[in-house]
Each structure stands twice: as structure tokens, then as C-alpha cells.
Amino acid sequence: MPECIVCRGYYKADRSCKGAQQLREEAERLLKKVEGHCREVKLRREEEIRIYRKARRYYELMRQHCRKFKHFSKQAEQRCGETGLYCKIVSSVRRMLSDIARQRCQRAKQRYEVAKQRYQEAKHRYREATWRCTQAKQRYKETKRRCDEAMQRCKEGGHKCERCGADNSIWEELRMSEPVEQxxxxxxxxxxxxxxxxxxxxxxxxxxxxxxxxxxxxxxxxxxxxxxxxxxxxxxxxxxxxxxxxxxxxxxxxxxxxxxxxxxxxxxxxxxxxxxxxxxxxxxxxxxxxxxxxxxxxxxxxxxxxxxxxxxxxxxxxxxxxxxxxxxxxxxxxxxxxxxxxxxxxxxxxxxxxxxxxxxPHPLFLQGERLAQVVRREAEVELGRLDPRSTDVENTNASWMGYIQLREQASPRPLRLPPTVDMSIAAEIPSSPQVELWIHAATWVWDELKRTDDGGIEMKVARHEIYQLPKPTDHSSHRPHPRVCYVVRADPWGHIVRIQRDDKQTK
Incomplete structure (x- = not known):
């Protein structure tokens, strides 16, 4: 369990914040990967477009050459009958060149068709990659929204210390994001x-x-x-x-x-x-x-x-x-x-x-009010005023009442009183088949506080008790219990060092 940054206690860390952060980082990595693939497909598409345009220009050029040589061949055939053998030789040469140009034009056309097909495939891949990138961006936005909600829930109370009540969400976030804490x-x-x-x-x-x-x-x-x-x-x-x-x-x-x-x-x-x-x-x-x-x-x-x-x-x-x-x-x-x-x-x-x-936030010894609350609660637990499992500070001054009832029994047994009751009062309990003894403990009074030289705290607490002994014949009688004072000394982190009874203040 991690240590509280305020009181050096231990708190149960909510790891959903860390899981949300990891999920968000994973979504960011996936988005970057998809965007990189989309850029790669786009570059390949641009390359296919350049090849397609180059093949198209070459095909158009070959078509022009083919038309030109075909025109020259027709003119040569028309002149063959007029000029004789020399013209026939020239005409055959031009016809041969025209056939070569036609073959080159056909090959250029094939290259153009292949480039056109590759361009169409690249265009289809680009559209598919663009669609995948759009879907990945939408998923990333949704994941980011859920992660932000989880982080907000963690900040609202996911890392609260049970001892001092401090919120350690800032410390947890710093531990995850700060490079020094890695x-x-x-x-x-x-x-x-x-x-x-x-x-x-x-x-x-x-x-x-x-x-x-x-x-x-x-x-x-x-x-x-x-x-x-x-x-x-x-x-x-x-x-x-x-x-x-x-x-x-x-x-x-x-x-x-x-x-x-x-x-x-x-x-x-x-x-x-x-x-x-x-x-x-x-x-x-x-x-x-x-x-x-x-x-x-x-x-x-x-x-x-x-x-x-x-x-x-x-x-x-x-x-x-x-x-x-x-x-x-x-x-x-x-x-x-x-x-x-x-x-x-x-x-x-x-x-x-x-x-x-x-x-x-500042440590516990720089927060006087919180330090006093922690020391007060732990001192009352040590003095037996509270259930050790309780952490409610507001109920530390609540009155405590015990109830003992004796009924008629075949064989009488001695009355067992709580340790807080003065044994001299037991003699005043009337002999009756049914006796009720009510014990009422008054609130604790914290009346003095000072800081020690080592940065700790010293507090004085007084306890008052009143016993009520109802009798069957007359009204209830009250007898005050002596006032008991204690001096509580704690270190700067709120841990009890000493609890000593102050006989001078006890009445």
C-alpha cells in the first residue's frame, strides 16, 4: 500500500486511475499507428498517381508518333506510283517505322492500362485507410472521454487516507506523470x-x-x-x-x-x-x-x-x-x-x-487543525473511549451510557461493575429483587494545546463522570465522579508518544 504524503500513513490506492491512464496511452499509440499507416498509404497513392500520369503522357506521345508515321506512310504510298522505285523504298521504310511506332503505342497503352489499374487500387486502399483512420479517431475520442471521467472520479475521492482524511490524488497523478518518480x-x-x-x-x-x-x-x-x-x-x-x-x-x-x-x-x-x-x-x-x-x-x-x-x-x-x-x-x-x-x-x-x-499539500505537522484531530482521535482510542475500528472524529465527544440490570436469582451472585465505577458506590446499591444501575460518562474536554520543541503537539484532556443510582423508594441520587486529567504528547506525524495522568489538575 502506498504511503500518504500528508501523515505517512497508508491508504488503499484506487488503481482505476492508473488503468484509465494506461488505456488512454494505448489508444493514443493505436491512433498514431493508424495515422502512420494512413500517411504511408497516401504516399503510395501519390506515387501511383505519378506513375499513372507518366504512363498516360507516354501513351499520348506514342499515339501522336503512330498517327504521324501513319500519315507519312499514306503520303508515301500515293507518291510511289508517280516517282518510281526510290519512292517505294522510302515508303517501305516509313511503313516499317509506322509499324514500330504502332507496336510501341500498343505497349504504351498496356503500360497505361496497368498504371490505371494500380491507380484505382491505390485509390481504393487510400479510401479504406482514411475510413479506418476516421474510425480510430472516433474510438480514441470515446476512450479519452471515458478515461477523463475515470480520472475525475479518482480525483474526487479514490485516494483518501483513512488516518488523516487527506486526498492523495494529486500525489498519485504526479507519480504517474512525473519522470523523476519513475x-x-x-x-x-x-x-x-x-x-x-x-x-x-x-x-x-x-x-x-x-x-x-x-x-x-x-x-x-x-x-x-x-x-x-x-x-x-x-x-x-x-x-x-x-x-x-x-x-x-x-x-x-x-x-x-x-x-x-x-x-x-x-x-x-x-x-x-x-x-x-x-x-x-x-x-x-x-x-x-x-x-x-x-x-x-x-x-x-x-x-x-x-x-x-x-x-x-x-x-x-x-x-x-x-x-x-x-x-x-x-x-x-x-x-x-x-x-x-x-x-x-x-x-x-x-x-x-x-x-x-x-x-x-503540506505535511500533517504544518496543518495544526488536522494534526489536533488525528491526535485527539488516537488518544481517545488509547484511553478506551472509542471503538478502535471507528474513524468518525465528530462522534468523539458523544456521551456513553452503560446499563446493568439485576433480577431475582436462586443463588445470589456479586455485582460486577465496569472499571470506571468507584467501588465505594457499590455499597449504596439497595438490596432489592430488581436493581437498575445507570452509569453516565460526560464528554471529554480538550482545554489546552501547545507545540513542542521537536515539532510535535501536547494536549490536555479532562474526563468528567456522573453516576445515577435510582432507588425504589425515593428519587434518583446523583454523585459526581472526580475530574481526571491526562497529558497527551504526540510526535509531528500525530503518533502518540506518551499519555500521562496529571495529578495536579485531577480533582
């Missing part, structure tokens, strides 16, 4: 995009610098130390990014909780922590350098563990710095890369938190 590398990449994926850039650059120093500056360091430094640099940067990305919602809760905490309980803000991490890394490297220069035993231990050959530190400060530089640069590469990656990730988290605060 699982896997897609969410991490979307998380780092506002700063141009700076944590990944720092990781790659530090790894490349480590590879460059592997064969140059770190040549005097043992190989397993160099390999370990490279692995720690790359994996440490990625793990710090993953850790900050996973804890983004907890960081948001911590930042909002600082608004209601007081004193030292507020802690360090995330922005200050993001600035202190690089400064702390630089300070660590400087302190390590100073310790290696000043403490000889520490330098001897480093030479024995990590260095291949022990360089001479010499007497001057520059020589000592040059001697410890390879080992210090190795440690500094690891520490600085991890701290800078974590700092960049924290700044990205602050940017994302600012956007979430504009979209999501």
Missing part, C-alpha cells in the same frame, strides 16, 4: 537534467583524471591502491547520487519539519550541508597533508602500506609536500569527487523539493 535510470537522469547531468559529469571527469594519474602521478603507489581508488571514485559518486535521489522525499520532510522545530532540534539545513560538503572535503585533504608532514610515524605507516619506494622527505617544506603529494592526491581524488557529487545532488533535491511544495 523507477530506474530514467528517473535519475530526469532528476539530474535541470543541472545538465552535473553529477554524472563530475563522476566521468574524476574517473578520467584518476586514469590519467594512474600511470603518472600515482606511479609510485602500489597497484591495488590505485585500482581501489578508481573503483571507489566511480562507485562512490554513483552511490552518493543514488542515495540522495532515493531520500529526496525524506529530505523534503526534514526541510519542512525545520519550520516547526525550535532550538538545536532544527539541525543543519540541506542548503548549508551542500555547501559544507566540498569545504569539508578540502579541509580533510589539507589536514591529511599536515598530519603526514608533521607526524613521522604516520608517514612511515603510509610508506609501508601504500608506497612502492619510499621517497626522501628532506628538510624543507616544499620537499615534504612533493613527497606526500601522490598519496594525498589519491585520497583527495576520491574524497573530493564523492563530496562534490553529493553536494550537486543535494542542490538538485532542493530544486525538486521547491517544485513539489508548489504541487503537493
Amino acid at each position: 523507477e530506474g535510470w530514467r528517473g535519475i537522469i530526469a532528476f539530474t537534467k535541470p543541472h545538465c547531468c552535473l553529477p554524472f559529469v563530475i563522476t566521468v571527469l574524476s574517473t578520467l583524471l584518476g586514469l590519467l594519474a594512474f600511470f603518472t602521478l600515482w606511479a609510485n603507489i602500489k597497484p591495488y591502491f590505485r585500482v581501489l581508488a578508481l573503483l571507489m571514485t566511480a562507485s562512490g559518486c554513483l552511490l552518493s547520487l543514488q542515495g540522495v535521489y532515493t531520500a529526496r522525499l525524506k529530505i523534503r520532510q526534514k526541510e519542512l519539519l525545520r519550520r516547526v522545530k525550535r532550538g538545536w532540534r532544527r539541525g543543519i539545513s540541506t542548503q548549508v550541508l551542500a555547501l559544507l560538503l566540498p569545504a569539508g572535503a578540502v579541509g580533510t585533504v589539507l589536514i591529511l597533508t599536515y598530519a603526514l608532514i608533521r607526524i613521522g610515524d604516520l608517514w612511515e605507516l603510509v610508506k609501508w602500506l601504500a608506497l612502492i619506494s619510499a621517497p626522501d622527505m628532506g628538510d624543507g617544506l616544499p620537499k615534504k609536500v612533493v613527497a606526500v603529494l601522490p598519496f594525498v592526491s589519491l585520497i583527495g581524488c576520491v574524497v573530493l569527487a564523492i563530496c562534490f557529487t553529493a553536494s550537486s545532488s543535494l542542490l538538485l533535491t532542493l530544486r525538486y523539493i521547491k517544485r513539489l511544495n508548489e504541487l503537493l
Whole structure:
């Protein structure tokens, strides 16, 4: 079950919203597929039209050539009888050319008929694809309408928290639509995009610098130390990014909780922590350098563990710095890369938190009235005032009445009274074959409320009870019960921490 964004309780999520969203996305994919098929058929139809027009022009040209050669052939036949043998030769040549033109015209006509048939088929396919595209658009509109109705129903109350009554529909919609809330590398990449994926850039650059120093500056360091430094640099940067990305919602809760905490309980803000991490890394490297220069035993231990050959530190400060530089640069590469990656990730988290605060409701500790209602209901359940299965806040002050009736029995038995009844009253019950005992508990009175230093809440509640003992002979007698006060203390999320009886206020 998902966690409520307001009180960190659990609510039963209505998955019909997610199903409607998936159905809508599937309809959109189907519509895009049909539209793509329609465009493809349209392009094929245009290609067939071009082929058809080209074949038609070629056919018309061949017909013109055929008519021309046929006309020349007739003229040559008319001149054959007048001019003699030469004209007959020319006429036969022209007749042969006319036959060739006629054959080419027939082939062009066949090509034209084939192109015309293909054009008709393409036209029919285009009409069919257009009809299918129209039907798909209509189905998509209907599916979109149903999905919008389902989403609206979900927003109206499909994700209501049973503990605090908050509506988590905005949070559910954000989880489905926000790329940062998607699982896997897609969410991490979307998380780092506002700063141009700076944590990944720092990781790659530090790894490349480590590879460059592997064969140059770190040549005097043992190989397993160099390999370990490279692995720690790359994996440490990625793990710090993953850790900050996973804890983004907890960081948001911590930042909002600082608004209601007081004193030292507020802690360090995330922005200050993001600035202190690089400064702390630089300070660590400087302190390590100073310790290696000043403490000889520490330098001897480093030479024995990590260095291949022990360089001479010499007497001057520059020589000592040059001697410890390879080992210090190795440690500094690891520490600085991890701290800078974590700092960049924290700044990205602050940017994302600012956007979430504009979209999501405030947590429970920033909603005083709702926090008081949750604490009040849970305190009354703990004190035995309500059925634990009940969640109706409005009935928490309703009066409770118990009824006990004793009838004449063969063997008398002792009277069993509820725990809330003072046992001294049992002596005043008259000896009668039939006795009725009415117990009336007055309402709870919540008369004081204050916020604690840790952001929680402290409330005082008083309980008043009146016993009514009807007697067979006279009127009913009333006796007030002592006033009992309790101090209820809860954490910022409305969970009961302590319920203590206040003897000073009890009467």
C-alpha cells in the first residue's frame, strides 16, 4: 500500500486511475499507428498517381508518333506510283517505322492500362485507410472521454487516507506523470537534467583524471591502491547520487519539519550541508597533508602500506609536500569527487523539493487543525473511549451510557461493575429483587494545546463522570465522579508518544 504524503500513513490506492491512464496511452499509440499507416498509404497513392500520369503522357506521345508515321506512310504510298522505285523504298521504310511506332503505342497503352489499374487500387486502399483512420479517431475520442471521467472520479475521492482524511490524488497523478518518480535510470537522469547531468559529469571527469594519474602521478603507489581508488571514485559518486535521489522525499520532510522545530532540534539545513560538503572535503585533504608532514610515524605507516619506494622527505617544506603529494592526491581524488557529487545532488533535491511544495499539500505537522484531530482521535482510542475500528472524529465527544440490570436469582451472585465505577458506590446499591444501575460518562474536554520543541503537539484532556443510582423508594441520587486529567504528547506525524495522568489538575 502506498504511503500518504500528508501523515505517512497508508491508504488503499484506487488503481482505476492508473488503468484509465494506461488505456488512454494505448489508444493514443493505436491512433498514431493508424495515422502512420494512413500517411504511408497516401504516399503510395501519390506515387501511383505519378506513375499513372507518366504512363498516360507516354501513351499520348506514342499515339501522336503512330498517327504521324501513319500519315507519312499514306503520303508515301500515293507518291510511289508517280516517282518510281526510290519512292517505294522510302515508303517501305516509313511503313516499317509506322509499324514500330504502332507496336510501341500498343505497349504504351498496356503500360497505361496497368498504371490505371494500380491507380484505382491505390485509390481504393487510400479510401479504406482514411475510413479506418476516421474510425480510430472516433474510438480514441470515446476512450479519452471515458478515461477523463475515470480520472475525475479518482480525483474526487479514490485516494483518501483513512488516518488523516487527506486526498492523495494529486500525489498519485504526479507519480504517474512525473519522470523523476519513475523507477530506474530514467528517473535519475530526469532528476539530474535541470543541472545538465552535473553529477554524472563530475563522476566521468574524476574517473578520467584518476586514469590519467594512474600511470603518472600515482606511479609510485602500489597497484591495488590505485585500482581501489578508481573503483571507489566511480562507485562512490554513483552511490552518493543514488542515495540522495532515493531520500529526496525524506529530505523534503526534514526541510519542512525545520519550520516547526525550535532550538538545536532544527539541525543543519540541506542548503548549508551542500555547501559544507566540498569545504569539508578540502579541509580533510589539507589536514591529511599536515598530519603526514608533521607526524613521522604516520608517514612511515603510509610508506609501508601504500608506497612502492619510499621517497626522501628532506628538510624543507616544499620537499615534504612533493613527497606526500601522490598519496594525498589519491585520497583527495576520491574524497573530493564523492563530496562534490553529493553536494550537486543535494542542490538538485532542493530544486525538486521547491517544485513539489508548489504541487503537493503540506505535511500533517504544518496543518495544526488536522494534526489536533488525528491526535485527539488516537488518544481517545488509547484511553478506551472509542471503538478502535471507528474513524468518525465528530462522534468523539458523544456521551456513553452503560446499563446493568439485576433480577431475582436462586443463588445470589456479586455485582460486577465496569472499571470506571468507584467501588465505594457499590455499597449504596439497595438490596432489592430488581436493581437498575445507570452509569453516565460526560464528554471529554480538550482545554489546552501547545507545540513542542521537536515539532510535535501536547494536549490536555479532562474526563468528567456522573453516576445515577435510582432507588425504589425515593428519587434518583446523583454523585459526581472526580475530574481526571491526562497529558497527551504526540510526535509531528500525530503518533502518540506518551499519555500521562496529571495529578495536579485531577480533582
